[in-house]
Amino acid sequence: MVTKEAVSKWLDAMTDIYLENQKYLTELDSAIGDGDHGNNMARGFKKVREKLPELQEKDIGGLLKGVGMTLMSTVGGASGPLYGTFYMRAGGAVDGKEELDLADVVALFDAGLGGVVSRGRAELGDKTMIDALTPAVEALKAAQEAGQSVEEALQAAAAAAEQGMKDTAPLQARKGRASYLGERSIGHQDPGSTSTYFMMKTASENLT
Amino acid sequence: MIGIVIVSHSPKVAEGVRELASQMAQGRVKIVAAGGVDDDTIGTNAERIHGALIEADSEDGVLVLLDLGSAVMSTQMAIELLPEDQQKKIVISEAPLVEGAVIAAVEASIGHDMEKVNAAAEAASTMRKLM
Numbered sequence: 001m002v003t004k005e006a007v008s009k010w011l012d013a014m015t016d017i018y019l020e021n022q023k024y025l026t027e028l029d030s031a032i033g034d035g036d037h038g039n040n041m042a043r044g045f046k047k048v049r050e051k052l053p054e055l056q057e058k059d060i061g062g063l064l065k066g067v068g069m070t071l072m073s074t075v076g077g078a079s080g081p082l083y084g085t086f087y088m089r090a091g092g093a094v095d096g097k098e099e100l101d102l103a104d105v106v107a108l109f110d111a112g113l114g115g116v117v118s119r120g121r122a123e124l125g126d127k128t129m130i131d132a133l134t135p136a137v138e139a140l141k142a143a144q145e146a147g148q149s150v151e152e153a154l155q156a157a158a159a160a161a162e163q164g165m166k167d168t169a170p171l172q173a174r175k176g177r178a179s180y181l182g183e184r185s186i187g188h189q190d191p192g193s194t195s196t197y198f199m200m201k202t203a204s205e206n207l208t
Numbered sequence: 209m210i211g212i213v214i215v216s217h218s219p220k221v222a223e224g225v226r227e228l229a230s231q232m233a234q235g236r237v238k239i240v241a242a243g244g245v246d247d248d249t250i251g252t253n254a255e256r257i258h259g260a261l262i263e264a265d266s267e268d269g270v271l272v273l274l275d276l277g278s279a280v281m282s283t284q285m286a287i288e289l290l291p292e293d294q295q296k297k298i299v300i301s302e303a304p305l306v307e308g309a310v311i312a313a314v315e316a317s318i319g320h321d322m323e324k325v326n327a328a329a330e331a332a333s334t335m336r337k338l339m
Contacts (some may be wrong), residue, residue, distance in 0.1 A: 005283055028283060040251070065291020069255070072285055081281035177277065 002100040002150060004060050008052060010069060010206035013022045015045040017198045028191035032178040036077050044083070059098055063110070064091030064190070077142040078176055079192060082116050082129065085143035088117030102150045105207065106140045111155070115138045120168045126174040127185065129192035131167065135160035136200045156202035165193040210325055211238040211264030214309055215257055215274035215283055220243035225273075225306055228311035236317040238278065239309075240264040240315045245327050254277045257286035261298060269297035269322045296323075303329035 018025070018041040026038030047070050048055075055066040057121050064087045072084025095109035113133050122128040139160035143153030168190035173179045178190070212229065216222040222243025230239050242260035245251035258271075262268045270338050272283055280300065299322055301308055306327040315325040 036251075043245075043249075073253045073255035074245060074281070076249060076253065076278070077247035078278040078281060080245075080251065081254055081278060084285060115339045119285070 001045055002105060004056065004063065004098055006207050007060050007063060007100075008056055010203055011045075011048060011052060011063075013202040013206050014199060015049045018042050018045045018195070019158060021194075021198065024042060025191050025195060028189055028194055031188045032173060032181055032185045033191060034077070034177050037079060037195065040075045040077045040079055041083075041195050042081070044071045047074045059094075059096050060100060061091045061093075061095035064088075064094070067091070068152075079122070079129075079151040079195065082120055082192075083195075085115040085119040100150075100207075101193055102148075103146050105153065106137075106144050107149055109133075109137050109140055118177065122175045127168050127171040127190045127193075128173075128175050129180065129190070129196040131171070131190065132161040132164040132193035132196040132200070135164040136196075151204075154200070154204040154207055158200040161193075161197045161200035165189060165197040168193045209237060209266060209267045211240070211270040211317060212309065212312055212316060212324050213257065213260045213270055213272045214239065214241045214243070214245040214265050215252060215260075215272060215279045216241075216305065217250050217252055217275055217277070217279065219247050221275065221305075225309045228306070229309040233311050233313035233317040237313050238266065239313060252282035254285040254289070255281040258289050259296070260263050261286055261290060261294075265297075265314050265336045267293065267297075269299060269324055271312055271316070271322060271329070272298065272300045272311060273303055273305050274300065275305050299326055301326050301329050303332050307332035307335060 022038040022042040029035050029037035055063045068084045068087030072080050090108045090112035093107040121131045136157040139156040140153050143156050173185035178185045214222045214225045222241035226239050226241040240260040240263045242257040245253045287295050297314045311332050312325050312329040
């Protein structure tokens, strides 16, 4: 079972990874966007870290919804409402829970993905965070059907997100600022899919 | 009388447009600015917009005028945080921000309903400046 402490560790590890990769995400975004993704994610998660002691007093659902509320009011770019919606919906899927089994973990990420899709109205192949998140959720579901452990399922999800992220490079952007560049967006890895991969990577390392 | 919310990535743009539109409406319309992530950071903030929607709330509804990009998603998120009966009274306008806000303020100040105010504001996108 995944405990609330593990969820807090995940959020803490995510803050670290976004701070460590602030420059990298900004470089990716400077190539095809408005160059603020690294700073935006770092600002949002610094605030999450600040609020974590207070948010931890709630159950896992409330904790994740609190993360969503924090991100939607601090991130600023399109990733604010997108990640904000992700965590609000993810929290809604595990309302009242103090620990999670694999079915809860699948429900959490699946609801988050649904939120991002309805908020951003992007489709698979549009060169967005959906391209990393969709294969990750599919991998979670496949692992659940195969009777694997939470750990195995999240490892498969992180690997799928990494592949999905890499596969955004040859795509032409159809959403956000990058879509204004048309064919010039081809050849660059999408920054949103990269921050999503970091989310899945830290999940696989901490939600055990 | 409808209320108006101005959403921009820049707190200064939102406040400036609010000031301009308020002058045209001679203080008769509730116009609230919701710009920036905070007062020093460019971006949009769904919580800030949510607060502005509550402040501008009226029985006749609230019209939102916005700039671009994440302003739309942040506003949609802010609306979803409101109770359902209040959500239905909020309209996001396709109008250009500055011209749309000025026209909307004038139309609202003479007591026109949401549909009329928004139609007039949206018509600003084809308004000629050089005759």
